Amino acid sequence: MPAKRAVLTDFDGTITRTDVAEVILAEFAPPGWWEIEELHRARAIGTRETMARQFALLHANQDDLLRFIDSHVAMDETFLDFVRFCESGGILLEIVSEGLDFYVRHLLRKWDIRVPVRTNRAIFEGGIVRIEYPWADATCTLCGTCKLLRLFELRTEGYRTAYVGDGHSDLCPALEADIVFAKEELARLCDEEEIPYTHFERFADVQRGLAGFA
Template identity: 30%
Template sequence: MTQTPLIICDFDGTVTMNDNIISIMKEFAPPEWLALKDGVLSKSISIQEGVGRMFGLLPSSLKEKLTDFVLQDANIRDGFLEFVSFVRSNDLPFYVVSGGMDFFVHPLLDGIVEKERIFCNHASFENAYIHIEWPHTCDEGCTNQCGCCKPSVIRKLSDQKEFLIMIGDSVTDVEAAKLSDMCFARDYLLDECRELGLRHLPFHDFYEVKSGIENIGEVQAWLQNKSAGANLLK
């Protein structure tokens, strides 16, 4: 039986050229953020704890400056617009699942990816310091305190019959990559895929991702079946 492809894509450092949370911290946070970042990367503290405490260092009064900074600083990776057009024209299920914050993820993807296809965290500016809320926390199948738990989101979207394609770059993508049938990886995640022996392809831009997906046998079979079914309806 032909499997339906399901494409899950990270945002920071994947859709965008840089990690927007790291950029924000470098620009606005006191030096304490560095130890938290190192703790997350070494996995000595959870992503949820580390990122929550990082943003807790920033006054809520910075909201407008933070938003303006990210919108000016962030660059969309080459080929992403064409890639979104490709998945849309072929009815390939595609979702952005991000450990980033809604105040910059949604504006940067506005007019590109529908909001209902975006999963990310929520930053609250109601108190003196920024407080992060986690609408997509770990389900009973994960105990890693991921924050935005990509494996948990995948389990909500998938019935285990799909051919799962993961696109990512960082420590927040490792657990999702372990669930994938094919992972497009760069930077930290690429090293992890190699070390863990996961089926993967490296990428620098979304032209490479598009080409790679088009050449996956399982995707080719699904597209062919879809095309044959469309022709029968004519």
Template identity: 30%
Template structure:
């Protein structure tokens, strides 16, 4: 972890997680509960807990998640449920703040485009740069593929370290904002980490310095405090 970012002389990329960061709870959890019905709500929890403990890869998680849902028309059903996912209060203000400060901003998600894109569109944020896994429907089932602009690692389908490395190659410094295990690879390489939830726990365990957050206004404030010499 390097020191405070001087935004007067550095180009900066803010890499923002979607599930549990721009949303109150993970979009895949909300989609699953909406499609499983009242009697089976929460059936995804053992999968999610194993993933957050780093015991299950993203590929393994989504394979089991899709098997759990047993959908006849997965793309249609997941997209419809995704459009109903509300964003966390302050999501649009965070994006506006980054633009006003001249910061690059990218939503990097280990979730599925089938629910992330509809949720962002419903919130009026479809123009924000997005990288996420792709759900592809075949006659004999579904396949989850890595994002076009990111690749897999041993745990991730679309590893956020790819974005950090690419930004570094372009001379940028990187702020990672997240809440979970999918953000850890990016956090290990980032200049500044803004973390809560299991990401904060993993950072503490690995002695990665981070700024805590509870609300997206906290995130705005943390970004501001990281931009040395500029008022937030």
């Protein structure tokens, strides 16, 4: 029997061409959000604290944010083909995201993509955004959605898993995945941590790289 195969992928900057959270903050938050981002990039604070502090600076309603996203965020044009490739090849495809549910689900709906998602939950209350973490790991406070946890669950279920990502919150699953596709910040971190990976720019590259992944 062939091995069960899965692909876990990041959303922001991986499926989308730009990081949606950053696009929102750059437009709607005061400049202080970037100082928090720099603390995150220096690994001084985790993704969960970064997001909570950054989105606490934001005063906007959901409709305005979605309108802005619709005109400023594009999908990797090869991702739809990749979804079909996984479906026809019997490869389980899931999204694990440190973004926010309101825009992840909005964009997936708009692009007609039906893939399971784990992401953080945004609660809009009185003009501010509060974040809940339904997929956090109880033993670690660094991330909101624990991407590693899903990878371990899949391993327990007998899957060999490829991981695709571009940022800091992708490092933990990249350490444990059977095969890694990385770009940008994640590629730099993989170099630093000596994690083998295949560089990708588009999902078409991932698709080619998965040939022979069994």
